[in-house]
Amino acid sequence: MTPTGSFDDFLKFERQVFGENLPIPIYDGLMIRYGEYRFASEMLAFNPTDAVLDLGCETNIFILYLAYLGMCPLGVDLNPAVWPDLQARAALVERATGRKLRINFCAQDATQLDLPPASVDKAIAISSIEHMFCAQGNGDQLAIASLARVLKPGGLAVVTVPMSEGDPFHEEPVGDEILAGPYRLYTPETLQERILSQPDLEVVRLGYLAHSTPDPRFPPLYFFRFWRDILTEAERAKWAWANPILVSVFNPIIAPEEGASRLETVNTALVCLRKRAWPSGIAKAPETQTVFHQTPGYLHSAPGRVFSDSPLPEGKTIVHNAGLGEPSAMPIPLPEARSPEPHPLAVTGNEAQLADRQRIQALEKRVVELETYVHGVHRGRVWRLMMRANRLMGRS
Ligand SMILES: C[S@@+](CC[C@H](N)C(=O)[O-])C[C@H]1O[C@@H](n2cnc3c(N)ncnc32)[C@H](O)[C@@H]1O
Numbered sequence: 001m002t003p004t005g006s007f008d009d010f011l012k013f014e015r016q017v018f019g020e021n022l023p024i025p026i027y028d029g030l031m032i033r034y035g036e037y038r039f040a041s042e043m044l045a046f047n048p049t050d051a052v053l054d055l056g057c058e059t060n061i062f063i064l065y066l067a068y069l070g071m072c073p074l075g076v077d078l079n080p081a082v083w084p085d086l087q088a089r090a091a092l093v094e095r096a097t098g099r100k101l102r103i104n105f106c107a108q109d110a111t112q113l114d115l116p117p118a119s120v121d122k123a124i125a126i127s128s129i130e131h132m133f134c135a136q137g138n139g140d141q142l143a144i145a146s147l148a149r150v151l152k153p154g155g156l157a158v159v160t161v162p163m164s165e166g167d168p169f170h171e172e173p174v175g176d177e178i179l180a181g182p183y184r185l186y187t188p189e190t191l192q193e194r195i196l197s198q199p200d201l202e203v204v205r206l207g208y209l210a211h212s213t214p215d216p217r218f219p220p221l222y223f224f225r226f227w228r229d230i231l232t233e234a235e236r237a238k239w240a241w242a243n244p245i246l247v248s249v250f251n252p253i254i255a256p257e258e259g260a261s262r263l264e265t266v267n268t269a270l271v272c273l274r275k276r277a278w279p280s281g282i283a284k285a286p287e288t289q290t291v292f293h294q295t296p297g298y299l300h301s302a303p304g305r306v307f308s309d310s311p312l313p314e315g316k317t318i319v320h321n322a323g324l325g326e327p328s329a330m331p332i333p334l335p336e337a338r339s340p341e342p343h344p345l346a347v348t349g350n351e352a353q354l355a356d357r358q359r360i361q362a363l364e365k366r367v368v369e370l371e372t373y374v375h376g377v378h379r380g381r382v383w384r385l386m387m388r389a390n391r392l393m394g395r396s
Contacts, residue, residue: 025243056128072102080107113146151275208259223250
């Protein structure tokens with residue numbers, strides 16, 4: 001079975017590359033990245049022939065996963081130093097998976113994105129637009145306008161930004177005691193104004209990542225506090241392997257209406273936008289949409305695509321092509337699923353508890369499925385960690 005681009009496949013890929021020493025749980029103390037990638041995987045249904053753009057890519061693992069799936073994604077970041085690190089990670093993935101990756105990189109300001117219009121099928125901007133500031137206006141709005149311009153009609157973008165967890169909108173252009181660099185924390189209102197109101201982009205879905213779970217044994221913010229405040233750094237590193245599975249339970253994607261009633265648990269806004277088929281200012285959809293540059297190339301050169309030979313724009317843009325070779329099609333075998341075993345805290349009781357119990361069972365099933373899929377075997381290790389969390393939190 002070849003990988004489908006699902007979130008579960010992403011986790012399996014990550015484990016294949018890093019073993020139990022997963023980097024995301026260590027650097028992502030807020031435990032949001034997995035939820036963001038889960039949303040992107042679900043909304044964008046990636047296809048190997050997609051022209052994919054990652055805005056503010058940094059050295060993230062998800063862009064490497066897209067390359068592993070056969071795409072040749074273009075990473076854009078203001079910081080050119082990102083590229084050597086991304087290449088080093090790409091080489092690590094190649095060694096671990098036996099696949100050749102192709103990735104392009106372009107050091108650019110995403111608020112003034114200098115890419116051909118209507119050239120991108122799918123774009124992601126994962127926790128990056130909130131860091132974008134510029135002299136010409138609101139950097140976040142300008143980055144969204146850039147996305148609107150480079151997406152093909154019907155093209156999709158997933159944009160994620162941090163929420164203020166019930167506090168007022170926070171805009172910090174130079175950094176403060178919380179974050180060294182520029183950043184924003186959004187409210188539902190500023191999210192609407194800055195991210196959701198671009199006239200050429202329609203909102204396909206808005207969701208929130210919340211530090212909560214439908215399992216009543218674990219109150220809101222419970223696991224987040226356990227992970228961030230109770231565990232030592234060494235313990236977090238030791239249990240990094242379990243974090244993506246736990247996060248999928250304790251950091252669910254919820255509807256905006258649900259989030260509005262408990263904004264203090266809402267950490268991140270997850271937005272999927274679609275470029276309107278008839279963008280404002282364009283009388284008719286273009287017949288030929290693919291206008292990519294070939295060499296050194298902004299975007300990818302998938303078989304069967306048509307490329308323009310128009311010259312690269314002059315100026316500050318730096319363009320690199322990883323040239324890491326062609327992807328191979330190495331299948332990933334699916335392990336046999338085992339049926340879930342009840343755990344020690346399984347609830348029994350009257351009918352009023354039935355709904356809770358069903359929700360708990362659904363979560364348990366998901367944990368078992370994921371553990372089995374990602375680790376190839378279910379040893380109940382994730383549940384044991386959850387029970388330990390229960391004991392530790394009970395004492396705190
Ligand atoms: C938190 S990191 C992004 C994380 C990454 N997307 C991921 O999936 O892990 C934010 C990135 O945005 C980049 N950035 C900030 N302002 C930018 C701008 N105006 N244009 C492009 N990139 C920018 C920074 O250099 C940084 O690498």
